[in-house]
Amino acid sequence: MKAVVLFKPTKAEEIQIKDVEIPKIKKDWVLIRVKAFGLNHSEKILREFEIENDYIKKPIIPGIECVGIIEDSLDDDFKVGDKVISLMGGLGRSFDGSYAQYCLAPKFHTFKININMPFEELGAMPETYYTAWGSLFDCLDLKKDDTLLIRGATCALGYASIQIAKALGCRVVATTHKEDKMKLLNDVDEIILDNGVLSGKVNVVNKVLDLVGAKSLVDTLKLVDKKGIVCNTGILGGVYALNNFDPIKDIPNGVYLTGFYSNSPTQKDVDMIMSFIDKNKLKPKIGASFKFENIKDALMCQDKKLVNGKIVVTMKG
Numbered sequence: 001m002k003a004v005v006l007f008k009p010t011k012a013e014e015i016q017i018k019d020v021e022i023p024k025i026k027k028d029w030v031l032i033r034v035k036a037f038g039l040n041h042s043e044k045i046l047r048e049f050e051i052e053n054d055y056i057k058k059p060i061i062p063g064i065e066c067v068g069i070i071e072d073s074l075d076d077d078f079k080v081g082d083k084v085i086s087l088m089g090g091l092g093r094s095f096d097g098s099y100a101q102y103c104l105a106p107k108f109h110t111f112k113i114n115i116n117m118p119f120e121e122l123g124a125m126p127e128t129y130y131t132a133w134g135s136l137f138d139c140l141d142l143k144k145d146d147t148l149l150i151r152g153a154t155c156a157l158g159y160a161s162i163q164i165a166k167a168l169g170c171r172v173v174a175t176t177h178k179e180d181k182m183k184l185l186n187d188v189d190e191i192i193l194d195n196g197v198l199s200g201k202v203n204v205v206n207k208v209l210d211l212v213g214a215k216s217l218v219d220t221l222k223l224v225d226k227k228g229i230v231c232n233t234g235i236l237g238g239v240y241a242l243n244n245f246d247p248i249k250d251i252p253n254g255v256y257l258t259g260f261y262s263n264s265p266t267q268k269d270v271d272m273i274m275s276f277i278d279k280n281k282l283k284p285k286i287g288a289s290f291k292f293e294n295i296k297d298a299l300m301c302q303d304k305k306l307v308n309g310k311i312v313v314t315m316k317g
């Protein structure tokens with residue numbers, strides 16, 4: 001099969017498609033014929049430097065998510081021809097991932113879907129919508145009367161979170177760090193240019209989804225009302241941990257801080273998300289779509305930040 005294989009930190013310009021063996025089926029795993037997959041910020045981090053860590057399998061086929069068709073399974077839960085998504089659980093990190101024609105995925109991280117949507121659109125969904133859903137509902141306990149601020153909203157996860165929150169009926173405030181990107185946020189109720197400090201400059205809200213992360217978290221915590229919740233899900237700011245974080249002083253009295261990690265999806269989550277998407281007629285914001293043979297171009301666009309919305313890669317046939 002054709003696949004992208006990484007051995008070491010690799011620039012998008014150096015990406016090559018190689019011929020490798022189709023993975024062999026084994027118990028508790030399913031072989032998926034990949035139809036489409038989205039690109040993720042975390043895959044860029046893996047490709048650029050995280051690959052050097054011992055916990056990343058090498059060589060590795062990257063890709064933490066895909067949509068496809070079951071090609072082979074030793075398990076009665078999955079039948080050849082089932083339409084599935086697979087995400088996380090070590091995909092594209094501890095074992096080979098989805099930048100390939102076939103992907104051997106753990107059955108516990110593979111979920112059946114029966115929504116009627118083209119593979120290209122489905123490819124934009126698994127990781128992004130699962131993360132948005134989990135952050136908004138499991139962590140922020142989002143309700144329709146909430147005012148939600150999304151910090152770092154001009155990313156695939158930000159756009160999906162806006163859609164879900166607006167469909168629920170929330171007031172949504174969104175920030176971007178680039179003035180020319182404010183126009184991309186026209187679905188929200190208020191757009192704010194974020195120069196790194198928002199406290200004291202914006203009205204307090206009761207829920208915040210922080211996608212910029214540790215770089216802005218202490219400032220973000222000052223933006224919420226008592227009993228308000230901040231969920232840190234993103235690391236767009238490029239700072240991954242806070243060594244001098246002082247929980248007693250940095251978390252205001254009565255403010256709740258949580259974080260979301262998209263590593264535990266379930267079939268129940270996937271069914272709820274798909275049914276919400278179907279009921280509200282949501283369509284993912286696809287920034288650009290590429291054929292697999294042109295994946296190098298897709299990754300170059302990702303690196304150069306040329307695309308707004310999810311970058312999707314589709315397979316032939």
Ligand SMILES: NC(=O)c1ccc[n+]([C@@H]2O[C@H](COP(=O)([O-])OP(=O)(O)OC[C@H]3O[C@@H](n4cnc5c(N)ncnc54)[C@H](OP(=O)(O)O)[C@@H]3O)[C@@H](O)[C@H]2O)c1
Pocket residue numbers: 039040041042127128131152153154155156157158176177178181211212232233234235236237260261262263305309310
């Ligand atoms: N916790 C989890 O389990 C989980 C799951 C999925 C994603 N995430 C995280 O969520 C974030 C979004 O992921 P994604 O895959 O949706 O990203 P993405 O679509 O690849 O978007 C990346 C884009 O975000 C933009 N961005 C917006 N605000 C930014 C800021 N303040 N600093 C730097 N860049 C900014 C950048 O473009 P401009 O600079 O041109 O605006 C960049 O091109 C990432 O940090 C990712 O690691 C976390």
